[in-house]
Amino acid sequence: MITMKDVIREGHPVLRQIAKEVPLPPSEEDKQTLEKMLEFVINSQNPEIAEQYGLRPGIGLAAPQIGISKRMIAVHVYDENDNLVSCGMFNPKIISHSVELNHLENGEGCLSVDRDVPGIVPRYSRITVKGTTLEGEEVTWRLKGLTSIVFQHEIDHLNGIMFYDRIEGYEGKFKRALPKL
Ligand code: SB7
Ligand code: NI
Numbered sequence: 001m002i003t004m005k006d007v008i009r010e011g012h013p014v015l016r017q018i019a020k021e022v023p024l025p026p027s028e029e030d031k032q033t034l035e036k037m038l039e040f041v042i043n044s045q046n047p048e049i050a051e052q053y054g055l056r057p058g059i060g061l062a063a064p065q066i067g068i069s070k071r072m073i074a075v076h077v078y079d080e081n082d083n084l085v086s087c088g089m090f091n092p093k094i095i096s097h098s099v100e101l102n103h104l105e106n107g108e109g110c111l112s113v114d115r116d117v118p119g120i121v122p123r124y125s126r127i128t129v130k131g132t133t134l135e136g137e138e139v140t141w142r143l144k145g146l147t148s149i150v151f152q153h154e155i156d157h158l159n160g161i162m163f164y165d166r167i168e169g170y171e172g173k174f175k176r177a178l179p180k181l
Helices: 028-044 047-053 145-158
Strands: 060-062 072-078 084-097 126-133 138-144
Touching: 028 047, 028 060, 028 072, 028 084, 060 145, 072 145, 084 145, 126 145, 138 145
Parallel strands: none
Antiparallel strands: 060 072, 072 084, 084 126, 126 138
C-alpha cells in the first residue's frame, strides 16, 4: 500500500514536470497504480488506518506525488450536500469553467508540502471535467464547490503547478511563475 514515505515532497523535479497522457485503455499496471492511489486517499481519511500508518488526511492525490509522471488523479471527497465523489481518473481535462472564482476560506494544503502556506488560492467556481474513470467509462462531469477545487488542485499537479504558485503576494523558495497557456 501507499504510505507517506512514497509521497514526493516539494523540491523534487517530478512535481514540476508536465505529466504524460495515459494511453487508453489503460495498462493493467496503470490501473493498479490508480487503484492504489484511491485506496491511499480513502485510507488517509480513516482515523484508525491513518493513525496506524501515519497518514496525513488528504482528499485527493495526483500520480506525480508518488513519483509517477502520468496523468492520473484520485479523489475522495464529500461535497457541501454530503454527496461523495470517489474516483480514479485517467487524463482528466478541464474542458470549460466559470468566469466566477472561488477559494477555500482556510487556504489549501498539499501532501507534498510539509508546512502551512496561508493565503487565498483562487480557483474557478465551477468546472466541466472530462476523463476516463478507473472503471473505464469516459465521463464529462460538471463540478462545483470543494469537489471542483480538489480537481483543480490535482490537475495542477499534472501540469507541474503547486497551489502556492497561485497565491498572490506569497514568495517562497519553491514558488514558480504560472506557465502561460
Ligand atoms: C485542499 C487540499 C487538497 C486539494 C484542494 C484543497 C488536497 C490535498 C492533498 N493533495 O496534496 C493532493 O494533491
Ligand atoms: Ni497537492
